[in-house]
Amino acid sequence: MVMKPRDIEAFFAALQAERPAPQTELEYTSxxxxxxxxxxxxxxxxxxxxxxxxxxxxxxxxxxxxxxxxxxxxxxxxxxxxxxxxxxxxxxxxxxxxxxxxxxxxxxxxxxxxxxxxxxxxxxxxxxxxAFGEPTMAVDTHIFRVANRTGLAPGKTPLQVEQALLRRVPERYARDAHHWLILHGRYTCTARTPHCGRCVVRSWCEHAQAATQPKASSAARGAPLRP
Structure with missing residues (x-):
């Protein structure tokens, strides 16, 4: 499923509240x-x-x-x-x-x-x-994973994900969006075992919702009951 526009707004509002001023973790002075x-x-x-x-x-x-x-x-x-x-x-x-x-x-x-x-x-x-404050999307492995896993901007290639993000991210979040998504993928939505329990955007995430759905019982799945 693809995340609904109203959920995208809430998704980025939550990421912004968690990290109001996201920055690259690379060190530089020029x-x-x-x-x-x-x-x-x-x-x-x-x-x-x-x-x-x-x-x-x-x-x-x-x-x-x-x-x-x-x-x-x-x-x-x-x-x-x-x-x-x-x-x-x-x-x-x-x-x-x-x-x-x-x-x-x-x-x-x-x-x-x-x-x-x-x-x-x-x-x-x-x-x-x-460096120049342009609202670009640098899609690395973290952003690619988060965009697909959450349903925010699914795509089969980094370019497809980038183009989808540029279309779907609200303008007011566009400048910082790539930092929020990288940091979220690096520390919360990790590759092997995402930390859904402490994720601030789990309410709008397709993966988190599926992971927390109770498994159907044998009877509900149509399995024959034992006499």
């Missing part, structure tokens, strides 16, 4: 640092990225400084992150392109962001939302 952190976060936890970027940003937090490290120097700072070699290569290429084409600044344009090596649609959406 738009460039945010771009680096999000690029490095693919298939890695925010915690592991933060541990690496604390070391990296202490010595290099501009495109010029990261380029000066070179491949091996950069790898030494991020080797604790999965796929660090390819991420280091993409980051160096991105720094070079930022300097050559954008004056060293992170562009506020989706096409320009996605043209940067290692930057896909999800990364661009995070940067546009977090």
């Amino acid at each position: 738009v460039f640092e945010l771009l680096v952190a999000v690029l490095l976060s693919a298939q890695a936890t925010d915690r592991s990225v933060n541990q690496a970027t604390r070391r990296l940003f202490a010595v290099a937090n501009t495109p010029q400084a990261i380029l000066a490290l070179g491949q091996q120097g950069l790898e030494a700072h991020i080797r604790t992150i999965g796929l660090y070699r390819s991420k280091a290569r993409h980051l160096l290429q991105t720094c070079q392109r930022l300097l050559q084409q954008h004056g060293g600044q992170v562009p506020r344009d989706r096409a320009a962001l996605q043209a940067l090596p290692g930057v896909g649609r999800k990364t661009a959406n995070v940067v546009l939302n977090v």
Whole structure:
């Protein structure tokens, strides 16, 4: 089932009440640092990225400084992150392109962001939302799971879920919606065992409603009664 519009309003009101000012858990102090952190976060936890970027940003937090490290120097700072070699290569290429084409600044344009090596649609959406306040939906595994499990915005692909969310999320919640959904999926609506008992949106969730329905008795299911 797909969540009804009136339930969507209540759903996001509850998430807002739980976390009035949601924020990304990636650590950064500039738009460039945010771009680096999000690029490095693919298939890695925010915690592991933060541990690496604390070391990296202490010595290099501009495109010029990261380029000066070179491949091996950069790898030494991020080797604790999965796929660090390819991420280091993409980051160096991105720094070079930022300097050559954008004056060293992170562009506020989706096409320009996605043209940067290692930057896909999800990364661009995070940067546009977090750095520039645009109401984008960066659909990661958490958002994909929550959107489908609750009936909020079902879809078979991340793009389908993203497009459904953009249509269905009320405008007043759109800017923070992706943070609420990520954090809800990370800490409450977890993959293997969702914590429905302490979920603030369980009243409007298809999965929670199904999970709490009493199981039919054998007689109710039509099973023959024993003599």
